[in-house]
Each structure stands twice: as structure tokens, then as C-alpha cells.
Amino acid sequence: MMFTIGVFLMLNLCLGNWVEAATVFFPLVLTWQNTSVAGNIRLVIHSNFQFPGPELQVNQGDNVQFAVTNLCPFNVTVHFHGIEQLGTPWSDGVPGVSQRPIVAGQSFLYRWTATDYGAYFYHAHHRGQLEDGLYGPIYITPRASEPRPFSLITTNNTQIQGMLAAEKNTSPLLLSDWRLLTSEQVWAAEVASGVDSYCVNALLINGKGAVSCLPRALIESLITPNVQAVLGNETLTDIACFPPNITSLQGDYPNNFDALPPTMFSGCTPTQGEQEVITVNGQQFISWDLTSASGHLQLIFSVDEHDMWVYAVDGRYIRPIRANAINISNANRYSVLLPLNKPRGDYSIRLVSGSAQQILNTTGILRYQGTPQLNRPSNPWVLLNGLNATANTVFLNESLIIPFPVITPAATADATYKLTIQHFNASYLWTLGNNSYNLELEEAQPLLFNQNSIPSDLVIRTKNNTWVDLIIQIESPPISPPHPIHKHSNKHFIIGQGTGAFNYTNVAEAIQAIPGSFNLVNPQYRDTSDTPIALFGPSWLAIRYHVVNPGAFLLHCHVQVHQSGGMALAILDGVDKWPTIPATYRLDSGFF
Ligand SMILES: *[C@@H]1O[C@H](CO)[C@@H](O)[C@H](O)[C@H]1NC(C)=O
Ligand SMILES: *[C@@H]1O[C@H](CO)[C@@H](O)[C@H](O)[C@H]1NC(C)=O
Ligand SMILES: *[C@@H]1O[C@H](CO)[C@@H](O)[C@H](O)[C@H]1NC(C)=O
Ligand SMILES: *[C@@H]1O[C@H](CO)[C@@H](O)[C@H](O)[C@H]1NC(C)=O
Ligand SMILES: *[C@@H]1O[C@H](CO)[C@@H](O)[C@H](O)[C@H]1NC(C)=O
Ligand SMILES: *[C@@H]1O[C@H](CO)[C@@H](O)[C@H](O)[C@H]1NC(C)=O
Ligand SMILES: *[C@@H]1O[C@H](CO)[C@@H](O)[C@H](O)[C@H]1NC(C)=O
Ligand SMILES: *[C@@H]1O[C@H](CO)[C@@H](O)[C@H](O)[C@H]1NC(C)=O
Ligand SMILES: *[C@@H]1O[C@H](CO)[C@@H](O)[C@H](O)[C@H]1NC(C)=O
Ligand SMILES: *[C@@H]1O[C@H](CO)[C@@H](O)[C@H](O)[C@H]1NC(C)=O
Ligand SMILES: *[C@@H]1O[C@H](CO)[C@@H](O)[C@H](O)[C@H]1NC(C)=O
Ligand SMILES: CC(=O)N[C@H]1CO[C@H](CO)[C@@H](O)[C@@H]1O
Numbered sequence: 001m002m003f004t005i006g007v008f009l010m011l012n013l014c015l016g017n018w019v020e021a022a023t024v025f026f027p028l029v030l031t032w033q034n035t036s037v038a039g040n041i042r043l044v045i046h047s048n049f050q051f052p053g054p055e056l057q058v059n060q061g062d063n064v065q066f067a068v069t070n071l072c073p074f075n076v077t078v079h080f081h082g083i084e085q086l087g088t089p090w091s092d093g094v095p096g097v098s099q100r101p102i103v104a105g106q107s108f109l110y111r112w113t114a115t116d117y118g119a120y121f122y123h124a125h126h127r128g129q130l131e132d133g134l135y136g137p138i139y140i141t142p143r144a145s146e147p148r149p150f151s152l153i154t155t156n157n158t159q160i161q162g163m164l165a166a167e168k169n170t171s172p173l174l175l176s177d178w179r180l181l182t183s184e185q186v187w188a189a190e191v192a193s194g195v196d197s198y199c200v201n202a203l204l205i206n207g208k209g210a211v212s213c214l215p216r217a218l219i220e221s222l223i224t225p226n227v228q229a230v231l232g233n234e235t236l237t238d239i240a241c242f243p244p245n246i247t248s249l250q251g252d253y254p255n256n257f258d259a260l261p262p263t264m265f266s267g268c269t270p271t272q273g274e275q276e277v278i279t280v281n282g283q284q285f286i287s288w289d290l291t292s293a294s295g296h297l298q299l300i301f302s303v304d305e306h307d308m309w310v311y312a313v314d315g316r317y318i319r320p321i322r323a324n325a326i327n328i329s330n331a332n333r334y335s336v337l338l339p340l341n342k343p344r345g346d347y348s349i350r351l352v353s354g355s356a357q358q359i360l361n362t363t364g365i366l367r368y369q370g371t372p373q374l375n376r377p378s379n380p381w382v383l384l385n386g387l388n389a390t391a392n393t394v395f396l397n398e399s400l401i402i403p404f405p406v407i408t409p410a411a412t413a414d415a416t417y418k419l420t421i422q423h424f425n426a427s428y429l430w431t432l433g434n435n436s437y438n439l440e441l442e443e444a445q446p447l448l449f450n451q452n453s454i455p456s457d458l459v460i461r462t463k464n465n466t467w468v469d470l471i472i473q474i475e476s477p478p479i480s481p482p483h484p485i486h487k488h489s490n491k492h493f494i495i496g497q498g499t500g501a502f503n504y505t506n507v508a509e510a511i512q513a514i515p516g517s518f519n520l521v522n523p524q525y526r527d528t529s530d531t532p533i534a535l536f537g538p539s540w541l542a543i544r545y546h547v548v549n550p551g552a553f554l555l556h557c558h559v560q561v562h563q564s565g566g567m568a569l570a571i572l573d574g575v576d577k578w579p580t581i582p583a584t585y586r587l588d589s590g591f592f
Contacts, residue, residue, distance in 0.1 A: 023063045026056050028122075030134065032072040037133070038202040038209045039271030040180055045072060045124065045134040052174050052207045052293070053122065053136025060117040060143045066091075066110040068102060075101035079125035080112065080138065081331055082315055082527040084490045088112045089551025090585040092488055093125050095442040096454070097552045097570055100587065101126055117142035118315025119172065119289035119333040126442060128183025128564050131295040133207075137172035139289060140315070149404040153309055153320045153337075162284030163337055167311075170287035170335065173276075175328065175351055177297045177360075178202040178209065180263045187439075187564060190428040192259035196250055197428070197561050199241035199265050200296055203351045203362040205276040210362065213268035214240050214384070222359050222385040230356065230479055237266035240359035248478040248536075249357070250427040276349070276364035280340050290326065290334045295560040298354035298482065299328045300386050300395075303366055304347045304378035308336040310396055314491065314526045317404040323396040324381040325388075327354045329484040330558040331528045334396070338366075345374025354386050355481055402522045409493040409520060409544045414466035416506040421483060421531070421557075421567060422476040429565045432472070432485075432556065433457070436566030447552035447570055449587050454570065462547045464574030469495075469507050470555070472541045474534040482530035483562065485541065488553035489573060492545035493523040497532050502540040510542075518542070528558055550574030 028047050035044040035051060047053030058064055070076050079093035091110040092098040102108045117140045124134035142148075150163040177200040179186060186197050202209045214222075219240045223231070234243050242249065244257055244265045280286055289312075290301055302325040311320045312335035326334050349364035361384050381393040388395070423429065424436040435457040445453040451461075462468050470487075474480045496507065496518040504510040511518050532539040556568035 022061060023065060024058045025065045025067065027067045027069065028053065028078070029069045030072050030076055036273065037207065038178055038204065038211050038273040040211060042180060043132070043182055045129060045132045047134060047136055051133045053134065055137045055139060055172055056122065057139050057141070058114050059141045060114055062114045064112050064114060066122070067107060068110065069107040070102045070104055073104050075103050075126055076124060076129060076134070077101055077126045078110065078122050078134070080110070080120060080122050081486070082120040083112060083138070084115055084549060085112050085551070086115050086549050087579070089448055089489070089549065089553070089579060090581055092551070092553065094488065094554050095126050096444040097446055097554050098448050099446055101442065114140045116140065116315055117146060118312055119291060119335055120315055121174070121291050121293060121333070123293060127439065128187055128560050130293070131179055131183040131186065131560050135174070135176070135293040137174055137289065137291055139170065139172065147405065149311055149317045149320055159284060166283065166285035166287040166337055170289055172291055173288045174206050174291050174293055175299050175301060176204045176293040177295055177299070178204050179295070181261060183560070185261065186264070186561065189259065189261050189264055190561065190565070193257060194253055194255045194426050195244045195257070195260060195428060196565070197264055198249065198296060198357050199239055200358065200360065201239060201263055203297070203299065203353070203360055205349060205351055205362060205364040208274040208276045208364070210273050211269065211271045212361065213238060213270045214359065219359060222383070224385060224387065227356055236359070238268040239266055241265060242357040251423045251477040253423065253425070253427045255427060277367055278349070278364065279367045279369050281369040283340060285337045285339055287335065287337050290328060290336060292328045292330055292332055294330045296330070296355070297358060297360065298330070300352045300354040300382055301326050301328055302350050302381045303338060304350065304380055305342055306338050306347060306366070308338055310334050310336050313401055313524070314528065316491070316525060319402045319404050321396060321400055322394065324394045326396040329482060329528065329530050331484060331486055340368070342368070343373035344368040344370045345372040345378070347378040348380065350380055350382060352382055352384055352386055357481070359385050398524070401524050403525045406522045407525060409495060409523065410467040410546070411520060412467070412508055413469040413506065413544055415462060416469040416471065417460050418471045418473060418502070419569060421472060421474045421480070424566060428561065430562055430567035432567045433569045437568035438566060439564050445587070447572060448581065451572055451575070459570045459572060461572045461575045464547050464550055464577040466547050467544060468547060469542060469544050471502055472531055473502055474531050474539045478536050480534040480539070482533055483567070484528050484530050484558040485555065486528040486558045487543070487545065487555045487571070489549045489551065490545060491525050491527050492529070492543040493525055494529050494541070495520055495523050495544045496542035497540065499532055499534070499537065499539045501538045507542055507544070547573045550577045550579050
């Protein structure tokens with residue numbers, strides 16, 4: 001529902017009369033402000049006058065009323081990443097799918113129930129505005145009755161109590177990349193040049209960081225043989241990124257490189273922003289919900305000299321895994337416990353690019369309070385180029401992730417959709433299926449209200465209580481980094497993946513031929529899953545989900561410029577049980 005600010009405030013006062021203990025009202029005012037991020041001033045979307053946005057913290061089962069007031073000079077929407085929106089598909093925040101954009105000066109009340117526990121985040125879902133800083137963490141405290149996996153780490157009760165205490169005080173670490181250009185400047189440059197914009201300018205921890213310009217000799221020394229193979233005769237730019245004219249990434253399309261603005265692929269000026277410092281004092285463990293709000297780069301997170309126990313992924317417990325470094329794809333969340341058993345002192349929290357196209361880093365500090373016992377710089381686990389800095393560095397191996405408790409998908413699917421990712425007539429335009437989801441379709445009548453408002457080859461329809469397989473095939477460009485594919489609404493199982501073409505009608509047939517590529521026993525249960533890297537040949541990812549929540553939802557790549565470039569598809573889940581839309585959300589309610 002949308003209304004003018006005056007009406008909104010009145011309604012807000014009325015709501016106060018019947019707000020129950022389990023209803024959490026969270027107002028979010030969005031403004032467009034010149035702001036210094038990483039030491040550079042640019043226009044940024046502020047949420048309640050801060051960047052990143054404030055944390056929404058609720059208990060499992062709570063009813064959330066998230067009231068967005070748009071004081072920016074453009075349309076916006078807000079999406080709640082990973083929140084299943086069970087029974088509330090009108091609150092998913094996708095323009096052209098579940099709502100009309102919220103116009104300047106108006107408000108919109110999102111109402112949903114916190115059915116699942118764990119770490120999530122909210123972010124802009126209109127055009128490229130995620131890259132303008134509209135994001136903030138969400139944490140849903142699990143019910144006491146949800147079994148915790150900590151006794152799989154240790155049987156020592158003192159330590160288990162320490163872990164439970166740390167989980168109770170868990171805090172988000174919002175990790176992101178940052179561009180010096182606004183999202184509309186990036187989009188305009190893509191349109192003008194035809195180029196896919198794959199470099200950024202800084203990495204941030206809780207919105208803090210700096211722009212470093214690495215010395216040329218250091219950049220050269222960090223180029224791995226794989227990166228050199230892609231570069232051919234070219235070299236990394238001064239922002240340690242691939243230049244724009246790498247045909248194996250851009251594909252063979254017309255490009256006008258002269259239309260690229262400074263800082264998009266090159267142009268480095270060092271600037272110093274604030275540094276994130278996290279102080280600990282005597283507790284056995286600290287728990288963080290590592291949350292990637294990255295617009296483009298995969299990130300690698302580590303804390304010098306410390307182990308981490310990864311105990312939840314995308315908001316759901318797993319059998320804990322010990323690791324020193326975690327590759328985090330866009331929009332994924334990893335909840336970790338760090339044993340705080342080192343000599344007092346400062347330890348670097350390191351974030352480096354995990355994407356091959358760019359070498360980039362930022363550092364925060366984990367500080368043990370008290371007189372330092374450590375009087376040397378701490379030792380990294382990971383090098384600036386993402387490789388191991390020691391022989392013992394353990395990277396989280398995704399294939400070892402097992403949900404806790406295990407839940408399993410159906411043994412067979414009722415429907416299969418093969419969706420192809422490839423360029424669509426330009427380096428910066430894409431398909432996820434048979435057509436490209438044009439950015440302007442965000443202004444279409446929302447599919448929840450009109451199932452035929454966009455071209456039919458951009459929509460698939462499922463029936464409620466069926467199991468659906470989505471096979472995502474990467475066909476171009478010749479080299480394709482992982483695409484983090486996000487399905488809105490309920491989570492999905494990652495049941496298979498591989499390189500080469502998926503030459504089968506469905507998963508059942510593929511399992512006969514290549515059983516080793518599938519796991520139906522204890523697969524990961526995620527809301528965003530990477531396609532495997534494609535190197536001069538195709539690759540594929542198979543995910544399976546249960547249709548339980550009728551409504552219109554988006555499937556898309558969480559690399560922002562890829563989504564804006566059309567790598568998206570609408571899924572009308574449970575069309576046979578389509579919901580009745582509450583009067584206040586209807587398009588003819590008078591609020592639109
Ligand atoms: C941001 O700063 C620029 C440069 O100083 C200025 O022209 C512009 O009006 C400012 N915009 C806002 C919204 O404050
Ligand atoms: C903003 O959204 C409204 C509908 O909510 C739409 O009518 C208008 O065209 C949009 N404006 C722009 C610039 O896209
Ligand atoms: C249990 O852990 C605590 C805290 O680390 C430690 O002090 C204690 O010695 C441990 N107990 C046993 C039996 O190992
Ligand atoms: C690199 O340069 C050499 C010498 O100029 C040339 O023979 C070769 O074809 C070039 N390789 C690529 C990939 O352009
Ligand atoms: C690619 O761009 C770089 C930097 O502008 C330039 O030196 C190089 O010649 C270009 N390569 C090709 C093949 O056009
Ligand atoms: C993490 O990223 C680095 C750098 O791209 C890569 O070398 C490594 O294989 C990745 N590790 C895992 C476990 O994905
Ligand atoms: C990135 O790493 C370089 C080299 O170690 C270091 O000098 C620089 O301060 C780091 N940048 C940030 C933002 O931490
Ligand atoms: C990184 O790991 C590899 C494989 O275990 C090992 O050979 C190499 O020495 C390690 N690198 C460093 C810098 O220790
Ligand atoms: C990750 O684990 C899987 C399953 O045990 C194993 O096959 C694979 O080799 C491991 N990958 C790495 C990089 O260790
Ligand atoms: C899959 O099909 C393609 C095209 O028909 C063929 O080139 C390729 O060899 C096949 N791959 C496998 C693994 O059978
Ligand atoms: C859709 O199917 C799920 C799973 O069977 C069921 O729980 C749910 O009630 C169904 N929804 C409707 C609206 O019938
Ligand atoms: C206008 C144009 O060039 N359209 C092409 C876009 O790409 C698709 C498939 O990749 C072609 O079928 C169209 O002709």
C-alpha cells in the first residue's frame with residue numbers, strides 16, 4: 001500500500017493502538033545525500049540518515065511492519081533478501097512483479113511474518129540502487145526450540161555455553177564493494193559504451209574502507225597464471241582490474257571504449273576512509289553474521305591467526321565447519337563463531353576480492369582489550385589475490401556444507417525448466433532463459449496483479465505443492481565467473497552442478513549418466529547459489545524447490561549490473577492457488 005506522508009503518519013498513529021508484542025514496526029526513511037564513503041564524496045542512499053542501513057532485529061514468529069518513506073528524488077523499492085514472504089507476496093519489494101515503485105515523497109508499508117530464523121538483509125530492488133548503498137542487515141532470533149548445532153563442535157559444556165552466549169549477542173558484518181560512480185552513471189556508461197562494467201573501486205566492512213592504489217610491481221607480482229591466461233597480451237589497469245577490452249569476457253559485440261568514464265575500469269586516487277574496529281573483552285567466542293551486500297565482486301573474508309566455525313548459511317544452521325577463509329558470493333550469509341583464544345592485541349580482519357577480474361582489499365581490526373601481548377603485525381591467511389598465504393589455510397569448501405538438521409528434497413521433480421545464461425546482443429545485456437528481462441519492465445503493471453503484463457517468454461508458471469527443477473546453463477561469454485542466482489520466496493536445494501553442456505532432458509536422466517554430479521541426500525539449502533565458473537565451455541547448476549507460496553517472484557543474478565542487464569526471469573509460483581490481494585495493496589486502492 002502506498003500513501004502520502006501525511007496519511008502515512010496518521011495511519012502510523014492508528015496502528016499504535018493495536019500493535020501487539022509480536023508486531024515490530026520498523027520505519028525506514030530514505031534520503032539521497034552527498035556522503036564520504038572510503039574517503040570519497042558521492043551521492044548515497046541513506047536509510048534513517050545512515051549508511052549502511054540500521055539493523056532490523058526481530059524474533060522468529062514476529063510480524064514485521066517495515067514502513068519505507070521515500071525522500072529520494074527517484075522511485076525506489078525495498079526487498080527482504082531470503083525472507084520467504086509466506087502468504088505475503090505483495091511485500092517482496094520487486095517493481096513490476098509484486099508492486100509499483102514507491103515514488104518520491106511517498107511511503108509503502110511492507111508487512112511480513114518472520115517465519116524463518118537467522119541472518120538476512122534488506123536492500124534496494126529498483127534499477128541499480130543496491131549499488132547506491134540502500135542495504136541493511138536483518139537478524140531473526142531463532143526460537144529456543146530450534147536445535148543448535150554447537151555440540152557438534154565440542155562436548156565441553158563451558159564452551160557450549162560460551163557459543164550460545166556469543167550467538168545471543170551475534171552481530172552483522174556487512175561486507176560490500178563500492179563504486180565511485182552512482183548506479184545511474186554506471187548504467188548510462190554501459191548503454192553508451194556497450195561494455196559490461198565488472199570493476200569496482202573499494203571494499204567495505206560495515207560501510208568503512210579506503211581506496212588503495214596498489215603499486216604496479218605488487219599488482220604484477222599478484223597476477224596468477226589463470227588470470228594471465230585471460231589477460232593475454234593485456235595487463236591489469238591501475239585499479240588492478242581487467243581492462244574493458246577483454247573479448248573473452250565482453251563477447252564479440254560493438255564496444256565504444258571512449259564512452260567509459262574515469263574510475264569505471266581505471267583511474268586510481270588513493271583516499272582514506274574510516275576503518276572498522278571491533279573490540280572484544282574476555283568472552284570465549286564472538287559470533288558474526290557475515291553478509292555480502294556486494295554489487296559485483298565475490299569477497300574472501302578472514303581474520304588473521306583465527307579459526308572460524310561456520311555454523312549457519314543463508315539463515316539456516318549447518319553442521320559446523322572449521323575454516324580460516326570464506327569465499328562469499330553476492331547476497332550470501334555465513335554465520336561464524338570465532339574462538340577468542342589468542343594473545344591480546346590487534347588482528348587484521350581481511351576482505352579481499354575473490355573475483356578473478358580484480359585484485360582489491362580492505363582491512364578492519366579485531367582488537368582484544370587490555371595491554372597488548374602481541375607486538376607485531378598479525379599474519380594473514382590469504383594473499384591479496386585470494387590465494388592461500390600459508391600452507392595451513394583452510395578455505396570453506398562449499399561441498400562439505402550439510403544442513404542441520406538435514407532436510408531433503410523430493411526424489412523426483414514434477415517440472416523442469418532449462419534456463420540459459422548468455423549475452424543478448426550486447427556485452428552488458430543478458431538472458432536467463434529465452435529472452436532478456438528489460439530494465440524498463442520494472443515499470444510494468446506488477447505480475448502479481450496482471451500475469452500477462454510482460455512478454456510471455458520472461459515468465460514461467462508453476463503449480464502449488466509441486467517440485468520444480470531449474471537447470472541454469474552458462475553458454476556465453478567464453479569465460480564466465482560464477483553467477484550468484486537468487487530465487488525470491490522460499491529456499492531451494494542445490495542438487496547438482498558441473499562443467500560441460502547439460503545434455504539431458506531432466507535431472508533423473510542426468511543422474512543415470514553422471515550420478516557423481518548430484519546430491520539428493522543432504523544437499524545445501526540456500527536462497528542464492530553460484531553457477532560453476534565456465535572456462536571456454538559451458539557449465540550448469542541444478543536447483544530444486546518445493547512450490548509452497550503462491551505469488552509472483554523473481555529469479556535473477558545478484559551481480560547488480562547483470563540483473564539490470566536482463567539476467568532475470570519471473571516465476572509465477574502456484575498459479576492454481578493464486579492469492580487474493582488484500583484491499584490496501586490493490587493497485588486500484590487509490591494509494592497508487
Ligand atoms: C552533492 O554535491 C554536489 C557537488 O558539490 C552538488 O552539486 C549537489 O547539489 C549535491 N547534491 C545533493 C543532493 O546534496
Ligand atoms: C515511478 O513509479 C511510478 C509508479 O509507481 C511510475 O508511474 C513512474 O513512471 C515512475 N517514474 C520513473 C521515472 O520511472
Ligand atoms: C572446558 O573449556 C573451558 C574453557 O575453554 C576450559 O577452561 C576447561 O578446561 C575445559 N574443560 C575440559 C574438561 O576440557
Ligand atoms: C600477443 O602478442 C603477440 C605478439 O605481438 C601476438 O603474436 C599474439 O597473437 C598476441 N596474443 C593475443 C592473445 O592477442
Ligand atoms: C586494450 O586496451 C589497452 C588499454 O587501453 C590498450 O593498450 C590495448 O592496445 C587494447 N587492446 C586491444 C586488443 O585493443
Ligand atoms: C576462493 O577464491 C579464490 C580466489 O578467486 C580461489 O582461488 C579459490 O579457489 C576459492 N576457493 C573456494 C573454496 O571457492
Ligand atoms: C590493501 O593491501 C595493501 C597491501 O598490503 C595495503 O597497503 C593497503 O592498506 C590495503 N588496503 C586497505 C584499504 O586496507
Ligand atoms: C598454498 O597451498 C598450496 C597447496 O597446499 C601449497 O603448495 C603452497 O605452498 C601454499 N602457499 C603458501 C604461500 O604457503
Ligand atoms: C571439497 O570437498 C569435496 C567433497 O569432499 C571434495 O571432493 C573436493 O576435492 C574438496 N575441494 C577442495 C578444494 O578441497
Ligand atoms: C553435449 O552436446 C553438445 C552439443 O550437442 C556436444 O558437443 C557435447 O559433446 C555433448 N557433451 C557431452 C558431455 O555429451
Ligand atoms: C500450497 O502448497 C503447500 C504445500 O503443500 C501448502 O502448505 C499450502 O497451503 C498451499 N497453498 C495454498 C494457498 O493452497
Ligand atoms: C535486435 C537484435 O539484434 N536482436 C537479436 C538479439 O539476440 C537474439 C538472440 O541472442 C536474436 O535472436 C535477435 O535477433
